[in-house]
Amino acid sequence: MTEAHTVGAAEAGRTADPTTRPRSLAGDAWRDLRRNPIFWVSLILVLVVTAMAIVPGLFTPNDPLDCTLSRQHAGPSGAAVFGYDFQGCDVYARAVYGARASLLVGVLSAALTGVIAVVVGMLAGYFGRWVDAALSRVVDIVLGIPLLLAAIVLLKRIDSDNPTVRIGAVVFVLAILGWTTAARVIRSSVISAKQQDYVAAARMLGAGNGRTMWRHILPNSLAPVIVVLTIALGSFIAAEATLSFLGIGLRAPTVSWGIDIDSGRTHMRESAVPLVVPSTFLALTVLAFIMLGDAIRDAFDPKLR
C-alpha cells in the first residue's frame, strides 16, 4: 500500500493549517500552570519555607534552644506567639528553626537521589542490553525493600549524636533507598531521546559515548526527572520527620519537626499547641512540594487530566 494510494496520507493534517500558530508543549504547560491556583499556593509556600530555612531570624527573634522549665506549657504571649512547650521552649521559634533541618535533608537527599538516578538511568538507557538488564534487576530489588523497615535497620547502626553525622546518615539512607523511581524515569526518557535524529547526527559526527550522553541526551531528559525529584523532596522531608519521630533520625540539639511532634504527642493532654504547630508546619511543607510537583506534571502531561 503506498501512501498515495490511501487518501488519509495526512493524519496530522487537521492541525496543519498554516494560520494556526503551532503551540509548544512548554508554552501550553505554562499557560495551564498560570491558571492553576494550586500551583501558586504551593509555590508561595515553598518560597516561604525556603526563606525560613535560610534566615530563620527574619521570622522570629527567639532562640529555639532557649528553654526554661519554669515556662512549661505557658500560654501565648507577646514574646512567644504559640506559647511554650513541655520543656519550656518557644513553640513557634522551634517550628521556624525546624525548617532548616527538614529542607536540608530534603534537598540533599533529592540531590543525591538525582545523581544516583541520572548515573544508573543513563547507563541503563544508553547502553541497553545486559547493562540495562542488570541495572533493572537492581532497581527491582531496591524497589522491593520497604523503605521504613530498611531505614530502621540502616540507621540503627549510626550511634553518633553529632548533628552533621546524623543528617548525613539520614540523607544517605533516604537516597540509597529512594532513587529507583527517578532512575526509571530517566531510563525511559533516555531511551526515547536516544532514538531522536539529533542524537544519531551527533554520533555520526563523531561524538563519543560520554559526550553524546551528557551533552545531547541528558539535557533533554531532565524535565521529567525534576518533576519526580520535586515530589520526592516532599516525601523525603516527611520521611526525615518520621525517622526523627521514631528516634532514629535526627536528634537533639538539632531542631526537627519530627522530634517536636513526638514530644508534643506525649504531652498533648496538657497542651495540644506544641503538637499542632510543628505538625502544621511539616504537613504544609510536604504538601507544598508534592502539590508543586503534581501541578507541573499535570501541566506537562495533559493526558492524565
Add this chain to the structure above:
Amino acid sequence: MFRYIVRRLLQMVLAFFGTTLIVYALMFAGQGDPIQALAGERPVSAAQRAYLTEKFHLDQHGVGGFFYRYADYVTNLLRGDLGESLTGRKIGDILAQAWPVTAKLALIGLLVAIIIGVTCGVVAGIRRGGVFDNATLVLTLLVLGVPTIVLAPLAQYLLGVKLSLFPPTAGADPSLYALLLPGIVLGCLSLATALRLTRTSVAENLRSDYVRTAKAKGLPTRRVVGVHVLRNSLIPVITFLGVELGNLMGGAIITEGVFNIPGVGFNLFRAIRTEDGPLVVGLVSVLVVVYLVSNLVVDVLYAVLDPRIRYE
C-alpha cells in the same frame, strides 16, 4: 499460567535471600563488637553475652564466619525460630501475640480503602472534571501529603481526646471499636492512592474502544460501566490493594505506636526505642518475608485477573 507462577516463585526465593542477606549484613557486618551493636547503648550482662555469642556463632571470624552466621540466621528464620529478645522473651511468642491484632488493624484499613476509595474513585472517574472529581482530587492530595506522624497524633487528639468519639488509645487486647480510628488512619493513605488509581483507570477505560463496541452492542449504560469498564479498571486497583495489605502490616509502626496497639508495629516501635537489637532484626525479617509473600500473591492474582498475562 503455571510457568508464570514458577518464575515468580523463583524470583521471590531470590529476593528473599537477597533481602535477608542485606538486612543481616547491615545489622552485623563490620561491627567492632556485634553484641554491643545488638544491645545498643545498654550494658550487656555476662549471661546475655554468652547466650548471644553461642546463638550467633560469634566465635567464628572473617567472611566465612559471616556467611556461617547468615546461614544459621536463615535456617532459624525458616524454621520459625526467631530467637529471644534482650528482655528474654521468645520473639516467636511476641509475634504470635501481636500478629492477630496487626492483621485486624490492616484489614480494617484495607476495608476502608476499598469501600470508600474504590467507590469514590469509580464515581470520580465517570464524572471526570466535575465537582465531585475535583473535590476528591484535592482531598486525596491532602491525605497523600500529610505524613502519618501528623495524621495519627492529630486524629488521636481531635477525635479521641477532644471529642471523645473514639477511645484515644487501644491498650492490651483491643476491641474492634478501639481499632476503628487507628484503622481509618492507617487506611487513609491506601484510600487516597486507591481512589486516584481507580479514577484514572476508570477514566482511561471509559475512553477505550471496547466501550464504544459495548455501546454499539446496545447494552445498557450500567452494564457497559458496571461490567465492561469495571472489570478492566479494577485489575490495577486490586493488585495495588494486594501489595498494600503487605505494606499495611509492616507500615503500622507509627499508627500502632501512637495508638498504643499491641501489634507487630508497636513491638517494633518499642524495640527501636529500647534498642532491643535482636527483636528489631527478628521483626523486620518477618515483615520483609510477609511483604515478599504478599507481592507474590499479588502477582498470581494479577495473572488470574488479566488473561493477557495468564497466557503469556
Add this chain to the structure above:
Amino acid sequence: MSERIVRPRADQESGGHLLEVRDLFVEFRTRDGVAKVINGVSYHLDAGETLAVLGESGSGKSVTAQAIMGILDSPPGFITGGSIRYRGTDLLTLPEEERRKIRGKHIAMIFQDALSALNPVFPVGWQIGEMLRLREGLSRADARRRAIELMELVKIPAARQRVRDYPHQFSGGMRQRVMIAMALALNPAVLIADEPTTALDVTVQAQIMDLLGELRRELDMAMILITHDLGVVADVADRIAVMYAGRIVEHADVHALYEAPAHPYTRGLLESIPRLDHKGQQLRTIRGLPPNLMRIPSGCPFHPRCPYARQECVDVVPAVHRLGGDRTSACHFAEEVLDGRI
C-alpha cells in the same frame, strides 16, 4: 418495544429508504474551540445495497456513522441539526432507551481495530453471547451454542475450541471475524463497517472484504462501508459518497464514478491510485493538507487544494449539482469536470 420501528410505516417522508441521513450537522466543542465536523451531510441506504463512504481521516465519515449508531461521545460531540431516519422514524428524536434497542438489533457496527474494540478480559464467545443473553434472553448454554454457530458463519476454524479464547489469542484477521460475528448476532438490517480492513495485512484485507460481501448477500443486509481506500470499494459497493470537510462532495454509482468523476477532489483521489497501465508515470497526489475543522476555508472548502479553483470558489459555497439519477456533485463546475472540459 421497538415494534413501531420494525414494522415499516407509510415511509412517505423518507421516500421508502431503509436509512436516510438528512442535512446532518455535528460539532465538537473542545477547550481550543468548536470544530465543525459534519456540515450538512445527507445520504441514504436501501435494503440489500452497499454504500461506500469515502474520505480522509477527519472528513467526518466515522462521526456520521457514530451519529447513526448513537454512540457519539458527547461531550465533546453535539448533533446540531438534521435527521437520521430508520424505516421512517427519526432516531434523533427517540428516547435513549428506544435507541439502545435499535443498536445491534437493527443497526450494527464493526470497528477498525478489532484488538482494542474487543474487551481484553472476556472470552470472545462470552462477548458474542452477551448480546444474545441480554437482548434475547438466551440461557448461558444457548448463548454459547449460538456464539459457536456465529463463529462458524464467519469461518473461524475450530470455533468450538476457540470460543473460550481471549481476543489477544487470535490473529488480526480472526479478531475482525469475531467482531463481524458479534455484529451479526442479532441479525441486523444494516451493518456499518468502519474501516474494517485498515489494521490488517493486504491478503487478509481481501479475505475480510470477500467475507463481508458474501455475508451481506446471504443475510440480505444493507451495508455502509466506511473507508479511506478507493481500492477496496470497487468490488463491493453499489454507490459511493465522497466526503470532504464534513460534506458530501460527490455521490455516484461506483462505475459512473470510476469512469468519470464529477468533483476535482474525487478526480485527485482516482489519479493517486497506482495503475498498471500507467507504469513509469509519476503518481499524482493531491497537494496540500485536509482543512482545519475549526477554520474551514471560505466558499468551497476544497478550494485551497483544488487545481481548478477560481475566484467564485473562494467566495461562494457551491450548491449540490444534480447530474442525473442519484448522482450529485458539490462543485461550481460539476458539469465541466464530469465532461472533462476542466
